[in-house]
Structure formats: C-alpha cells, structure tokens
Amino acid sequence: MLTELFANMETLDVLDERDRYALERAISQVTNVPAHATIVRANSRLTDSKLLLDGYVCRCKDLASGQRQIVGLHLAGDFIDLHSFLLKKLDHDIVTLTPVRMASVPHAALERLTEENPRLTRILWHSTLRDSSVHREWILSIGQRSGIGRIAHLICEMYMRSRAAGLTDGASFSFPLTQIELGEACGMTSVHTNRMLQQLRREQTVAMSMKKVRILDWDRLADIAEFDPAYLYLNGLAPLSFPSRPAQAIRLPAA
Amino acid sequence: MLTELFANMETLDVLDERDRYALERAISQVTNVPAHATIVRANSRLTDSKLLLDGYVCRCKDLASGQRQIVGLHLAGDFIDLHSFLLKKLDHDIVTLTPVRMASVPHAALERLTEENPRLTRILWHSTLRDSSVHREWILSIGQRSGIGRIAHLICEMYMRSRAAGLTDGASFSFPLTQIELGEACGMTSVHTNRMLQQLRREQTVAMSMKKVRILDWDRLADIAEFDPAYLYLNGLAPLSFPSRPAQAIRLPAA
DNA sequence: CGCCTGGTTGACACAGGTCAACCCCCGTGG
DNA sequence: CCACGGGGGTTGACCTGTGTCAACCAGGCG
Numbered sequence: 001m002l003t004e005l006f007a008n009m010e011t012l013d014v015l016d017e018r019d020r021y022a023l024e025r026a027i028s029q030v031t032n033v034p035a036h037a038t039i040v041r042a043n044s045r046l047t048d049s050k051l052l053l054d055g056y057v058c059r060c061k062d063l064a065s066g067q068r069q070i071v072g073l074h075l076a077g078d079f080i081d082l083h084s085f086l087l088k089k090l091d092h093d094i095v096t097l098t099p100v101r102m103a104s105v106p107h108a109a110l111e112r113l114t115e116e117n118p119r120l121t122r123i124l125w126h127s128t129l130r131d132s133s134v135h136r137e138w139i140l141s142i143g144q145r146s147g148i149g150r151i152a153h154l155i156c157e158m159y160m161r162s163r164a165a166g167l168t169d170g171a172s173f174s175f176p177l178t179q180i181e182l183g184e185a186c187g188m189t190s191v192h193t194n195r196m197l198q199q200l201r202r203e204q205t206v207a208m209s210m211k212k213v214r215i216l217d218w219d220r221l222a223d224i225a226e227f228d229p230a231y232l233y234l235n236g237l238a239p240l241s242f243p244s245r246p247a248q249a250i251r252l253p254a255a
Numbered sequence: 256m257l258t259e260l261f262a263n264m265e266t267l268d269v270l271d272e273r274d275r276y277a278l279e280r281a282i283s284q285v286t287n288v289p290a291h292a293t294i295v296r297a298n299s300r301l302t303d304s305k306l307l308l309d310g311y312v313c314r315c316k317d318l319a320s321g322q323r324q325i326v327g328l329h330l331a332g333d334f335i336d337l338h339s340f341l342l343k344k345l346d347h348d349i350v351t352l353t354p355v356r357m358a359s360v361p362h363a364a365l366e367r368l369t370e371e372n373p374r375l376t377r378i379l380w381h382s383t384l385r386d387s388s389v390h391r392e393w394i395l396s397i398g399q400r401s402g403i404g405r406i407a408h409l410i411c412e413m414y415m416r417s418r419a420a421g422l423t424d425g426a427s428f429s430f431p432l433t434q435i436e437l438g439e440a441c442g443m444t445s446v447h448t449n450r451m452l453q454q455l456r457r458e459q460t461v462a463m464s465m466k467k468v469r470i471l472d473w474d475r476l477a478d479i480a481e482f483d484p485a486y487l488y489l490n491g492l493a494p495l496s497f498p499s500r501p502a503q504a505i506r507l508p509a510a
Numbered sequence: 511c512g513c514c515t516g517g518t519t520g521a522c523a524c525a526g527g528t529c530a531a532c533c534c535c536c537g538t539g540g
Numbered sequence: 541c542c543a544c545g546g547g548g549g550t551t552g553a554c555c556t557g558t559g560t561c562a563a564c565c566a567g568g569c570g
Binding site: 178179180190191194195198 | 515516517518519
C-alpha cells in the first residue's frame with residue numbers, strides 16, 4: 001500500500017526493511033476525501049500528518065481580498081503535511097483538487113520513530129527540504145518568469161514529479177487543475193492563463209484534455225520554461241518507460 | 256559566541272545545557288567575508304553548513320536573461336545553509352549583502368549530532384521548516400500582493416525577525432539592501448521599488464537612511480502589507496524593549 | 511431541461527516594466 | 541586638493557503584459 005511513498009522516498013535515499021517496517025507501523029488509518037474539500041485549515045492544531053496515496057492536493061494561502069495563491073501541489077506518494085509534525089499549526093490550508101485517498105500518521109508515532117531511527121529521521125527531514133527547494137523555484141518562477149514561462153515550468157515540474165512517482169503514461173500524465181487553479185498556482189488570472197495555454201497548444205507544445213496533459217514537444221516546453229530539474233533532487237531515480245507511440249513528433253526528456 | 260543562534264533556536268524550543276554544548280562543539284571555524292561575495296555557488300558540492308554570526312546574506316536564483324530573484328534573506332543567528340547537510344548541492348547561490356562573520360559546521364559533525372541527539376535533530380529540522388514557511392509567504396506575496404504591499408510586507412517581516420534576534424533599536428533596524436536588491440527580493444524593478452518606497456515615506460509610514468529603516472507607523476505598514484506574523488513561528492518569544500522615544504506618533508506592534 | 515461550473519473571447523484599463531537622463535555622494539588617485 | 545568615476549538613487553516619458561469586466565458557449569449533472 002505504501003509503494004508510492006517508498007518510491008518517492010527512495011529518490012532521496014535507500015530504505016531498508018527496518019525503515020519500511022517502521023513507516024508502515026506508523027500509519028494509523030486510511031481515509032477517503034472528496035474533491036474540493038479542505039483537509040487542513042490554517043492555524044488549526046494538528047495531531048497527525050497525512051500521506052497522500054491517491055489524487056491531487058494543493059496548499060494555499062489567501063489575502064483578505066479573496067485572492068488565493070496556491071503555494072504547493074502534491075500527488076500520490078507525497079507526505080503532504082509532514083511539516084505539521086514540528087510546526088503543529090500550519091500557515092496554510094490544504095485542499096483536495098480531486099477525490100483523494102490518504103493515510104494518517106500520528107505525530108506520536110513520528111515522535112517515537114525519530115527517537116529510535118536517526119537515519120529514517122534524516123530521510124523524512126530530507127523530504128521536507130526538497131519541498132523547500134520547490135518553493136524556491138516557485139518564487140523564482142512567479143517573480144521572474146513571463147506568464148507563459150510560469151505555466152510551461154509548472155507543467156515540466158509536474159510531469160517530472162509524476163514520472164518519478166510512476167504516474168506517467170508515456171508523454172501523458174494526469175493534471176486535474178482547472179484553469180482557475182492553474183492560474184492561482186502561477187500567480188495570474190484565469191483569463192490570462194487561458195490565453196497562455198492556447199498559445200502552448202497552438203504551437204503544438206502540449207495537448208490537454210480530460211484533466212490530462214500530453215507533452216508534444218518536451219524540448220520546446222523546457223526551453224520556454226527554462227526548466228532545469230536539478231532542484232527536484234530526483235537523484236537516484238532514472239525513471240522512464242516511454243512506451244513507443246504512434247509515429248509522431250513527440251519529444252521527451254533525454255535522460 | 257553563539258548567543259544569536261541560541262536566541263534564534265529558542266524561539267522554536269528550549270535548549271538544555273547538553274544541546275548548547277553539542278552545538279558549540281560542532282562548530283569548526285569562524286570566517287569573515289566581505290560584502291557582495293558569493294559564499295556558495297549553486298550545484299557545488301558542500302561539506303559543511305554555515306551559521307551566520309553577523310551581517311546580512313541572501314539566497315538567489317537567476318534566469319538565463321540575467322534576471323535575478325532573491326529567494327531568501329538571512330540575518331545574524333540564522334543557519335543559512337543547514338539544508339545543504341542533506342541536500343549536498345544547493346539549488347541556489349548564497350551571496351553576502353554586507354560584510355559577514357560566519358561559523359562553519361561540518362556535515363560530519365551534524366551527522367554525529369543527529370545520530371546522538373534526536374531532540375536537537377528535531378530542533379534543527381524545525382528551523383528548516385520555518386524557512387519553508389517563510390518561502391510560502393513570499394510566494395503569496397509575490398504572486399498576489401501589489402508592489403507596495405510586497406515591500407511593506409518584507410519590511411514587516413525583517414523587522415519582526417530582527418526583533419526576535421535582538422537586533423532592533425526601538426523602531427529602527429538595520430536593513431542594508433539597495434533598492435535593486437529589494438526589488439529583486441520582491442520580484443520587481445528597482446525603478447518601481449523606488450517609487451513604492453517614496454510612497455511609504457511620503458505617507459510617513461517608514462523612514463530610511465544609512466541602511467537603516469525606522470518604522471513610523473506600524474499599524475499602517477502592517478495594514479498595507481496584510482501582515483500576520485503567525486507564519487514566522489516566533490512562538491516562545493515575546494521580544495521587545497522599545498526604549499521610549501521622544502514623543503512622536505510612532506506606532507509599534509502591540510504584542 | 512435548465513442550471514452551474516469551467517472555458518473562451520473581446521474591449522479596455524492599469525500596474526509595473528523599459529529606457530534614458532541626471533543627481534548625489536563618496537572613494538580613489540594624481 | 542581637486543578631478544574623476546562609479547554605484548546607487550530619482551525622475552520623466554512611454555510601452556506592454558496582465559488584469560478587469562462582461563458576455564457567451566459547451567458539457568455534465570440533478
């Protein structure tokens with residue numbers, strides 16, 4: 001059941017049997033949550049962290065005027081609020097974008113685990129540091145990239161992360177954000193998001209339908225985005241499997 | 256010598272004698288670096304983390320076009336690249352904004368320390384999580400706040416952090432960024448930064464001179480910024496000392 | 511069948527970027 | 541002592557990417 005989590009964490013470091021067992025033991029229960037539900041509200045006191053098993057979730061903050069900013073996106077295998085273990089209260093909401101299945105890990109269990117297993121502690125810490133790195137890249141993106149660059153960059157990022165999690169199907173992957181949400185993640189209006197997406201489609205860079213994105217020209221997309229995957233720290237992993245596709249000018253990441 | 260660090264970390268959790276000793280022992284050497292020097296270059300392999308004892312430092316990333324984004328600011332007491340302990344290579348540069356004094360902590364020492372002291376490990380982890388929270392607030396700021404709001408917010412943040420570090424002098428604190436750098440931190444042009452600053456000064460909200468900022472009307476500033484310090488997790492601390500000032504309409508944070 | 515959400519479009523407004531000049535201050539060197 | 545050079549700040553004129561507003565369309569669901 002934790003295969004996604006293990007896959008995710010193994011991009012950071014190898015897990016031995018003991019680590020896996022400790023993690024499995026830490027989980028208390030699995031819950032299902034419908035789409036567009038708030039899992040965690042900012043400032044509420046938390047007693048367990050949640051592990052995403054299936055679906056898409058976002059973290060968001062907003063201003064008094066109602067403007068919302070999505071500050072992070074998570075997919076299956078991500079520990080979505082591991083940071084609540086130490087922070088206790090979060091600075092943001094966590095909202096489901098799709099129906100979601102998730103496991104709870106009581107903070108007490110994490111406490112025990114970090115007391116007993118320094119190596120696993122470092123791996124968990126490491127995973128929060130990677131989140132941090134993603135945050136920094138988003139700051140760069142929103143602060144400096146053009147509208148189309150931000151969108152292209154986010155698509156590159158989510159494709160790579162999906163691939164690392166074994167969730168891609170060749171050049172396609174699930175990307176269930178509405179244009180409004182995509183805009184909120186990129187710090188721009190849904191109207192402008194719409195126009196930028198049209199531009200990417202017009203130029204045959206990506207295709208979208210049914211909540212899925214299909215990358216038609218990776219090189220071009222990465223170029224528009226100035227995408228360099230180093231910040232994702234996907235070291236260990238050299239994932240892939242690109243089932244051969246009907247002959248077409250589809251270009252995918254080389255590595 | 257580590258008083259700033261201890262003060263900083265005690266806003267997260269209390270340190271006992273053993274913790275303090277362990278930290279002190281971990282430090283190998285102290286270095287001085289001039290202003291505008293690159294301490295760490297992105298992607299270089301690191302073997303120790305640096306603790307800032309004095310001065311201002313920023314983390315920055317840039318685009319091919321040369322546009323630069325400052326993704327974080329650090330002052331005395333901050334562990335500026337603790338995350339390199341696990342990440343090994345950083346995703347950004349670290350550059351001094353002023354002359355700086357800093358201590359090195361070899362990763363080997365951190366390894367030992369995290370092996371032996373789970374509680375201290377959690378505190379260190381916690382401090383990186385707080386950085387993360389600040390990143391998220393910056394994403395919100397750059398993504399959604401107006402130009403003037405971003406600047407006001409950054410000033411509020413740095414004032415609060417300075418205060419927590421015991422570096423304020425009443426309503427004044429050291430803020431040695433040029434307008435160019437301030438713009439780079441807020442994702443805007445130095446020209447626009449200049450105009451927004453003028454507006455804040457014209458309305459008697461802040462005064463600036465000699466690399467120092469003096470807050471004249473905290474309520475108004477926090478209002479423009481929509482500032483809520485919760486994301487800084489300055490829990491424990493109720494810092495202050497506002498030496499009474501010559502009667503004037505200076506308004507400071509209530510708490 | 512009719513609503514409601516999400517996508518699309520056009521006309522227009524404006525925050526913020528660009529470019530270019532000019533100023534002041536301060537440090538350096540002749 | 542002064543000339544100079546360069547970095548930072550300031551200003552004005554102008555441009556443009558993105559926001560705003562409002563209408564309309566398509567598809568899914570009760």
